Amino acid sequence: MPTIHDVAKKAGVAPITVSRVINNSGYVSDHVRTKVNAVIDELGYVPNVIARSLKSKRTNTIALVITDITNPFFNILARGVEDAAFKAGFNVIICNTDESQEQEDNYIQLLLQKRVDGILLVPAETHSQSIELLRKHNTPVVIIDRYVENGGVDVVRGDSESGAYQLTKFLIDLGHKRITLLSGPDTVSTSIDRVRGYKQAMCDHHLNEFVDYFYGKYSQESGAQLTREIFSRKEKPTAIFGGNNLVSIGALSALRQMGIKVPDDVAVVSFDDIPESLSYDPFMTVISQPPYAIGQKATEILVSRIKNDQDVPVEFQEVVFPVELIVRESSGGKVN
Amino acid sequence: MPTIHDVAKKAGVAPITVSRVINNSGYVSDHVRTKVNAVIDELGYVPNVIARSLKSKRTNTIALVITDITNPFFNILARGVEDAAFKAGFNVIICNTDESQEQEDNYIQLLLQKRVDGILLVPAETHSQSIELLRKHNTPVVIIDRYVENGGVDVVRGDSESGAYQLTKFLIDLGHKRITLLSGPDTVSTSIDRVRGYKQAMCDHHLNEFVDYFYGKYSQESGAQLTREIFSRKEKPTAIFGGNNLVSIGALSALRQMGIKVPDDVAVVSFDDIPESLSYDPFMTVISQPPYAIGQKATEILVSRIKNDQDVPVEFQEVVFPVELIVRESSGGKVN
């Protein structure tokens, strides 16, 4: 693999001149430039950005640490990140933590070694020591989708609390009282916020006695299992609120297997939609967040942090995207 | 950010000794090792893999060049790649080409600059100049999901032709004659193979006169649009064969909008399933490929190529994963 020296020698110039041609920096006569370019083509020279990074201390790479690229919310978000990063001249490394703090720590360590210019992080837990570590190493971070207890970071997320409130209120307005929320892990801010929004709505409508929620996982299996458990109890809910799209799908699967009709026997609503491109017959009433925009916005903030590296730490921002209630069939009509 | 020199100075040893401690290579006395480790912790030293890469000429990074991470087939595949790569000590950079040859070329150039150790490529077109370029630079490549005209590469893919044959034959056995195939781009081997399998099945059952297929895109929009066009013709099909899952979903959407009932008015079958975790009520009859396993296998091959770099080029392999017919409701029952 030819280096800048090989090109220089063959073109009869100094390496720095080749560097100038490659980077379009400084003065190079047209004559020399043409000559050098010819040799570059001839040799198939490709600049080594590793060497460049070693000097410049910039890798033009950012990392996206998410829980699972297989979840549509996150893969669309990843696409938003990728597109925005590419536009800004950055590459993206994606890491899946599966909600494991240990995996997250591993990856952060690895990314630090790789000297990525910045990190977009969906933290596994609300208290993130990763953030402190990154801060210590001056690696900019933007927290996505969730917030953390640590201060001094930018956060970009959807409004879980208000979304959960709206969705619950919608069910209450339909006449539901026994509404069961199947939330995610109790270590994650979105799960907690959704519970909070739900409780608030129940409380505001004097339904405290009916408050019924579970923390589980953000997965189809968790949704299915919790649903089966709930329906083995004496008191059955008239509505189920899935903590995210996978949970809701799990709930629907379980209900179908048990022969329980939606929305006739029980209403179902979901936080997070299923992407349009994957549903030929949209059925679920949902609160919809904009994952692509969230990824894009977070990346833009991260990039600006990277570029203003030396600046006085401008105030950190928390961007909360509004969410949208989309009413479809699964919530059914008025009750009683 | 501290370097190996800072650690060395503070520990009162030479940089190389620190290097030996970090890498567990060569002889270091327990006394010195303990001392050095203490300083490493104290300073929060993190090795710089860029400098290491510059020397070793290995980045421990591979790239996955796919069309779109948003497509469930590819994001599950990406997960298979990620998991296998991590196990082998490699990081993954994911690039989305959106089936554009130009984007693909851009990315290959970029990845070459980054000196990734190997590339997993879903080529946009059947004749790939990227492969020649990579070969010239001694960068191992494994082609995924599709094959190319160029020889001398490893390929890992599903059996499109046989799958399309099975799916078509299944419809024929149900009594269908007017079967329309909505395939993907005519520059892509999977589209071509699926047309070929379809034609062969039609031919084998003396239905040549009913052969009816279209090349389009592998997207929901394409599936929807082609479906609308087909149903505006005088002769309507009794069965639609979607070239991939997105196309099929698009077809189903369009049919629903036109008030055409599936499977009562028209049967629908699909190449590629919708992941279990995303469908609460599996409806489509499909040919199912194993994307996770494909990604995993391709990564394993790539890693072994990377490690045997200097070896005599062992024979290249083409791994073709068998596909599975899953019969569900959308194909309906016997016709006539």
Next chain:
DNA sequence: CTGTTAGCGCTTTCAA
């Protein structure tokens, strides 16, 4: 407009 020197952070010789 072009070239020389030096150094980014690490590791592979080769010596001690």
Next chain:
DNA sequence: TTGAAAGCGCTAACAG
């Protein structure tokens, strides 16, 4: 068991 020197490929800083 430890260290000194050299160099991976590139580019600032400073000549010329």
